[in-house]
Amino acid sequence: MTADEPTPAERNLYLSALAGGGRLAPPPTADPAALAGLVGRGLLARTANGCTAVDPRTAGDRLTAELCTEATGLLLRAEHLPEVLAPLTAAYDDAHRPAPAVNGSSRVEGRAGIRQRISELISDCGDELLAAQPGRRPIEGLRMASVQDLALLRRGGAIRTLYQPVALADRAVAGHAALMAGYGSQIRVLHEPYPRMLVFDRTVAVIPDAADGISAVFVHNPATVAFLVSLFERDWARACALDRSAGAPHPTATRIGRLLARGLTQRAIATRLGLSERSVAGHIARLRELHDAETLFQLGWRMRGARDD
Incomplete structure (x- = not known):
C-alpha cells in the first residue's frame, strides 16, 4: 500500500465509483494509473465483476x-x-x-562550539545535572535539550532546573518543563535574579563568559565547582516548586498520549x-x-x- 495522499484523478475516480453505487464494472474506462493507485491505497478492492469502493476509514x-x-x-x-x-x-x-587549562578552566567561543561541548558533557553525565536557567531560552537550544535531557533521565540520571517566571511564560519553555517533570525532573521557580550555570556530576560547571552569550567558560577546578554548586543549592532552597496544576494534562489525555x-x-x-x-x-x-x-x-x-x- 502506498503512503501518499490520493491524486486528484484518483479522488475523481473514487467519487465516480460511489456515484455508480460503489462499483466499477469491467472493463474500466478510467485512467489505469488512477485505478491502480486506488487499489494500492485500499480504497478500491478488486472483485470478479470489477472493483468495489472501500470505506476510507477502513483504508x-x-x-x-x-x-x-x-x-x-x-x-x-x-x-x-x-x-x-x-x-x-x-x-x-x-x-x-579539550584538556582543562592550567587554571582549571577552558573557554569556548561560538554558540555551535558551546552546544557541541555541552552535548558531550550531557552524554557523559552519569548522576546529576544542575541547571540554573534565568530568562528566556532559545527555541533551537530547547529542542536539543529535550532529546538530551530525556536520554539522561531514562538512563537513571537526575536533573534539577531553576527557572524564572518570565521563562515559563514562554509556551515552548513551559511545555518543555512539563515534559521533563513528567519524566522525573525536579523543577523550581525563583522570583529573583540568579546566575546562569550548568553543573555536570558536580565535576564540571559551565558559566557564560560574555553578556552576548557567544562564549562560555567550562570550569574543572574542584574548589570553584564546589562554590558554584553551593550557589545553586542556596538558590534552590529559596525557590518554590513548579505549579504543574495549570499545565498538567487531564488523566484521560495522558492515557491517550501513552496509547x-x-x-x-x-x-x-x-x-x-x-x-x-x-x-x-x-x-x-x-x-x-x-x-x-x-x-x-x-x-x-x-x-x-x-x-x-
Whole structure:
C-alpha cells in the first residue's frame, strides 16, 4: 500500500465509483494509473465483476497502522544508534576533547562550539545535572535539550532546573518543563535574579563568559565547582516548586498520549477508552500544544517511555 495522499484523478475516480453505487464494472474506462493507485491505497478492492469502493476509514486505519509500525521501527533504530556509534564516539572524545587549562578552566567561543561541548558533557553525565536557567531560552537550544535531557533521565540520571517566571511564560519553555517533570525532573521557580550555570556530576560547571552569550567558560577546578554548586543549592532552597496544576494534562489525555506512543490510531483509542473520536481529537490537540509537538509522530516520540495505566 502506498503512503501518499490520493491524486486528484484518483479522488475523481473514487467519487465516480460511489456515484455508480460503489462499483466499477469491467472493463474500466478510467485512467489505469488512477485505478491502480486506488487499489494500492485500499480504497478500491478488486472483485470478479470489477472493483468495489472501500470505506476510507477502513483504508485509513490500515494505512495509519502501517505508518505507526514503520515509525516504531525507526524509533527503535534511533534508540539503538548511540550503542552502535559508541566505539566511534569514544575515539572522537579521545582525539578532540579539550584538556582543562592550567587554571582549571577552558573557554569556548561560538554558540555551535558551546552546544557541541555541552552535548558531550550531557552524554557523559552519569548522576546529576544542575541547571540554573534565568530568562528566556532559545527555541533551537530547547529542542536539543529535550532529546538530551530525556536520554539522561531514562538512563537513571537526575536533573534539577531553576527557572524564572518570565521563562515559563514562554509556551515552548513551559511545555518543555512539563515534559521533563513528567519524566522525573525536579523543577523550581525563583522570583529573583540568579546566575546562569550548568553543573555536570558536580565535576564540571559551565558559566557564560560574555553578556552576548557567544562564549562560555567550562570550569574543572574542584574548589570553584564546589562554590558554584553551593550557589545553586542556596538558590534552590529559596525557590518554590513548579505549579504543574495549570499545565498538567487531564488523566484521560495522558492515557491517550501513552496509547498514541504505542502506535494505536485515534479511532482505536476512542474505541478502547469508550470515547468519541471528536473527544479524543480534542485531547490530542491539547497534548500537542502542551508538548509543543507539530505532528502526531513527534507527540508519540515525546510520550514514548511513559507507562500505560
